[in-house]
Amino acid sequence: MLPDNIQDPLYTIELIDVHEEDGCLSIALALPGLINQWKGQIREISLDSTFNTNASNYEVYALIGEVYGSGCPLGYLFLHATNGDSGAKERFITDFLNYFRRNCNLEPIITLTDKDFSEINAFRKVFPDAKHQLCFWHCLRAIKTRLSVLRRRPKYYDVLEAKKEFDWIDESFVPISQSKEQNPDTRIAAKALPVLTIRLNGELQNRAPDPTPKSQRLVIRLNGKIRSLVSVPSSIRPSRHNESSVPEQQGEDGNETDDEDDDENDLRREVDDFYDQTDESEIDMEDGPDWMFDEAEKTSPDPNYVFCPAPHRKQLLHLYTKHFCQHPAFVDRDGQWDKERIYREACYAMYTFCYKRGLREVWGYMWTNWYSPKMWSLWARSTSPYISRLRTTMNVENFWRQLKHDYLHKISRPRLDHLVWILIYKVTAAYVARAEVLNNGYRLGRTKALTSFQRYFKTDWEKLKSAAISGRLYTTDLKNFTCNCGRQKYNRHHLCKHLVQAFDPPPPLFFSQISRRRVPPLYQHPDLKPKDATESPFEFPDADGSVTDGDDHFWTGDREMLRGGQWRKLIGAGRSKQPQKRRRESTESLSDSRMKKPRTETQALDSDIKIIDLTADNEIVDLTGSSPAPALPDDFYGSSTMPSSPSRSSSPIHYGSDDENQTDEYVRELEKMANMFEEAAHILRGQIPFRNPIWLRSICNRKVGRDVMHLVNDVRLFEETGRTRDTTWAEGRSKSEKRRRDNTMGYTRREEEKFKEQ
Numbered sequence: 085m086l087p088d089n090i091q092d093p094l095y096t097i098e099l100i101d102v103h104e105e106d107g108c109l110s111i112a113l114a115l116p117g118l119i120n121q122w123k124g125q126i127r128e129i130s131l132d133s134t135f136n137t138n139a140s141n142y143e144v145y146a147l148i149g150e151v152y153g154s155g156c157p158l159g160y161l162f163l164h165a166t167n168g169d170s171g172a173k174e175r176f177i178t179d180f181l182n183y184f185r186r187n188c189n190l191e192p193i194i195t196l197t198d199k200d201f202s203e204i205n206a207f208r209k210v211f212p213d214a215k216h217q218l219c220f221w222h223c224l225r226a227i228k229t230r231l232s233v234l235r236r237r238p239k240y241y242d243v244l245e246a247k248k249e250f251d252w253i254d255e256s257f258v259p260i261s262q263s264k265e266q267n268p269d270t271r272i273a274a275k276a277l278p279v280l281t282i283r284l285n286g287e288l289q290n291r292a293p294d295p296t297p298k299s300q301r302l303v304i305r306l307n308g309k310i311r312s313l314v315s316v317p318s319s320i321r322p323s324r325h326n327e328s329s330v331p332e333q334q335g336e337d338g339n340e341t342d343d344e345d346d347d348e349n350d351l352r353r354e355v356d357d358f359y360d361q362t363d364e365s366e367i368d369m370e371d372g373p374d375w376m377f378d379e380a381e382k383t384s385p386d387p388n389y390v391f392c393p394a395p396h397r398k399q400l401l402h403l404y405t406k407h408f409c410q411h412p413a414f415v416d417r418d419g420q421w422d423k424e425r426i427y428r429e430a431c432y433a434m435y436t437f438c439y440k441r442g443l444r445e446v447w448g449y450m451w452t453n454w455y456s457p458k459m460w461s462l463w464a465r466s467t468s469p470y471i472s473r474l475r476t477t478m479n480v481e482n483f484w485r486q487l488k489h490d491y492l493h494k495i496s497r498p499r500l501d502h503l504v505w506i507l508i509y510k511v512t513a514a515y516v517a518r519a520e521v522l523n524n525g526y527r528l529g530r531t532k533a534l535t536s537f538q539r540y541f542k543t544d545w546e547k548l549k550s551a552a553i554s555g556r557l558y559t560t561d562l563k564n565f566t567c568n569c570g571r572q573k574y575n576r577h578h579l580c581k582h583l584v585q586a587f588d589p590p591p592p593l594f595f596s597q598i599s600r601r602r603v604p605p606l607y608q609h610p611d612l613k614p615k616d617a618t619e620s621p622f623e624f625p626d627a628d629g630s631v632t633d634g635d636d637h638f639w640t641g642d643r644e645m646l647r648g649g650q651w652r653k654l655i656g657a658g659r660s661k662q663p664q665k666r667r668r669e670s671t672e673s674l675s676d677s678r679m680k681k682p683r684t685e686t687q688a689l690d691s692d693i694k695i696i697d698l699t700a701d702n703e704i705v706d707l708t709g710s711s712p713a714p715a716l717p718d719d720f721y722g723s724s725t726m727p728s729s730p731s732r733s734s735s736p737i738h739y740g741s742d743d744e745n746q747t748d749e750y751v752r753e754l755e756k757m758a759n760m761f762e763e764a765a766h767i768l769r770g771q772i773p774f775r776n777p778i779w780l781r782s783i784c785n786r787k788v789g790r791d792v793m794h795l796v797n798d799v800r801l802f803e804e805t806g807r808t809r810d811t812t813w814a815e816g817r818s819k820s821e822k823r824r825r826d827n828t829m830g831y832t833r834r835e836e837e838k839f840k841e842q
Contacts, residue, residue: 095516097508100159102179107167109142111504112180114159115512118519119188125151127602128472129158130196131177131203132480137492140164140500145177147184148480149192152522152599153537155479157515158184160507162500170202177206185210193602194472198222204462215468216461219477220351220408223454223463224358227404230449231392235371237261238391239380241448249457250431252293257439259448260389273441276395288418292432351574355405359398368394392446400446403434404454408475409573411466413604415561416570426466431455470602471578487511528646534596541577542595548584560586562614563621565605578606588613761792798827803834 100112119126126149133145145161161180165172184190196217197203207216230236238259247253256263260270281288371383392400407430412422421429434455438447453459461467465475491506492498498506520526521533534542558569560582566572571580577600594611601607608622771779801824 095512100180100183102176105167105172105175107165107169108172108176109164110176111142111162111500112159112176112183113161113504113508114183114188115157116188118156118516119149119158119184119190122149122151122156122519123188123190125149126156126158126190127192128194128196128474129190129192130155130474130477130480131181131207132198132477132484133200134484134488136497137488138500138503139497142500144503145180146480146483147180148483150474150479151519152535153473154519154522154535155483155515156519157483157512158190160504162504174202174205177203178209181206181210193470194468194474196472196474196477198477199226215470215472217465217468217472217475218463220405220463220475221358222477223408224355224401224404227454228359228397228401229372229376230453231397231400231446232394233369233372233376234390235383236377236381236391237384237389238445238449239378239452241452245456246451250292250428250435252432253435254439257444257447259445261384262448263444268444269442270444271442272390272393274393274395276399277441279399279437291418292428350571351405351409351576352402355401356398359401391449392443396441396443396446399437400450403437405574406430407434408463408465410464411471411573412469413471413566413606414573414578415559415566415568416573417568423466427457427460427464430464471606472602473600483511486514532596537600538595538598541598541600544575544577544579545584545595548579548581549589551581551585553581553585558582562586562612563605565607586614588615764789794823795827798824799831802828802831 095115095117098114098116100114102110102112128150130148130150131145133143135143137144142162142164145163147158147160148155149158150156159180161177163173163176165176192211192214194217195207195211195214196219197207198219199222204216204218207214241258241262243253243255243258243262247255256265256268260268407426410421410426410430412420412426414420431451434450435447438444438450454463465472487507491510495502522535526532558567560567562583565583567580567582569580569582572578572583590609590611590613594609598607598609605622610620610622612622613620768783
């Protein structure tokens with residue numbers, strides 16, 4: 085229960101009831117207030133864990149939801165397993181996720197993790213209708229690390245299973261340890277070979293052969309495993325080779341080259357930087373610890389065995405990146421492919437790449453771990469009708485970075501109860517304050533700061549607007565916001581210079597209202613007007629809660645919705661009492677069973693769930709049954725206590741006894757600082773008569789006291805003119821303007837007589 089004087093806390097914490105298991109200890113917490121506030125917007129959720137954050141060796145998981153491109157914490161799981169059961173972690177994560185599905189009606193369409201199968205399996209059990217997406221950077225790092233290990237053989241490659249999918253696969257092209265030939269060809273290309281793209285009259289020639297109808301193949305299984313494939317005679321397909329075909333594009337990695345400058349936000353450039361910045365110790369490894377590999381991956385006894393030569397690794401990473409980014413919504417020079425065509429062409433490209441270079445071991449590894457149908461669905465974006473806003477779990481990684489860098493930098497592995505206290509009272513409170521600007525009703529109808537996504541989007545848009553374009557012609561479909569240049573799928577915002585420059589420059593208000601959809605057109609806004617056009621083909625995004633627009637928008641920027649006092653309905657009575665908008669009668673993205681689930685504004689709390697009151701006096705919550713952790717000063721983390729007032733402001737600060745004590749500390753610190761400044765002035769004046777050039781040069785060159793001089797000049801300008809800027813123009817973002825603002829913000833003018841005396 086909350087105290088009588090607190091009626092509307094900023095957020096609450098609920099303990100999640102998870103099962104008990106021998107050898108395992110767990111604590112699960114949820115943030116139902118944040119979930120109820122943002123669940124209409126949360127369509128993508130990420131889960132990741134971190135180690136070495138507490139003295140009890142608990143692994144800590146954070147469930148983060150995506151809200152307009154930013155992260156929002158939904159819950160935490162603390163798990164300590166000592167029984168060695170590999171399935172224990174999966175069972176606890178399943179209980180943890182089940183709470184959000186059952187108690188909070190959370191309905192994500194995309195879930196993200198790294199390649200931890202306990203997390204993957206738990207997500208697929210709890211949210212079977214959601215597309216699971218592996219983090220791109222975790223996948224890329226796993227492939228790069230595995231390719232650099234020289235002596236480890238891949239695990240068993242089921243060539244018959246692969247040939248069942250694609251009949252053009254050679255049954256003899258298998259890892260050396262599986263080859264039945266007496267003298268298999270083990271030659272490997274010593275240098276990187278360019279990849280040739282052949283087109284005839286604009287049609288791709290060296291593409292994957294058309295799939296053979298399944299009726300033409302006889303599959304023989306024994307004990308559930310494929311033992312033989314028998315081809316049924318059929319007409320011979322025409323060859324794809326044409327003597328008049330000429331190479332139209334040639335690139336080192338198989339991607340089409342261009343004479344235009346590369347986009348700075350092109351994912352391929354980031355992959356190059358990622359590969360080139362590798363430490364020397366990570367380039368080649370003879371072997372690695374067993375935990376890095378599957379049980380079936382054994383060390384080769386052959387001292388001359390090499391898994392993958394170094395010259396081919398960068399090309400492989402580029403090829404994987406291309407296949408990761410492809411999606412049926414994107415168009416390239418070869419047209420628009422469906423998900424089946426994308427999968428077939430990706431496997432053919434990777435297979436032919438390895439086949440022509442003699443990379444038997446690499447193809448066995450890539451098929452088994454990445455390109456088999458079961459694994460392909462985990463990481464390829466093309467397997468979902470939606471284009472996820474997130475392609476990595478960096479929102480969770482950023483959450484851990486803020487926890488460790490901002491709150492644990494003074495503490496080495498705190499007690500578990502102390503860590504829980506920091507997460508609840510410090511980290512979560514900071515996220516709640518920052519998330520205020522994401523609310524559609526925040527500063528409704530007035531200007532407001534851009535969100536993180538909007539800032540990066542604007543920067544990317546401005547760069548592409550001035551990028552040079554060659555004379556090559558590309559087809560841009562402005563209504564669907566697509567371009568066949570092939571770069572759109574690599575850009576972080578799915579922009580390209582041809583699309584950006586096809587529109588008239590939008591007004592500044594456009595960037596504060598834009599949001600990315602998950603189906604074409606990825607962007608739609610009335611301010612997106614094609615050049616030489618009188619009106620825009622777009623309207624404001626749908627505001628009725630459709631999944632295709634990505635979010636439950638309460639206001640999308642249409643000012644007509646604010647007229648006649650309608651803005652009052654959008655603001656609502658508060659964050660936890662936002663108005664329930666009408667929903668579409670039918671939505672393609674949700675199945676009938678999911679649409680029948682009630683969408684209530686708040687969920688009834690179970691009687692057996694304990695609510696932790698976060699509005700009471702700050703205490704260390706003892707979750708171990710031992711004595712409380714030692715108390716720390718209020719300014720230990722550089723922030724005030726969590727606000728508990730029901731009123732909201734742009735800068736929520738709680739004023740009370742703690743703030744008065746902190747003010748007294750500031751006063752004492754300032755008095756000490758003033759005494760030091762006076763002594764410094766006395767030292768400077770005392771040394772001037774001696775005119776010692778060495779000492780004078782040292783003081784002047786190092787600009788000792790420069791901050792104090794800036795403070796005096798800024799305060800003098802403020803007191804003499806009453807202004808904090810040199811001009812009446814809008815405040816800029818230069819360092820001097822920010823410094824002047826900081827030096828005069830909250831400053832109280834001195835009395836006139838004292839000022840004149842000085």
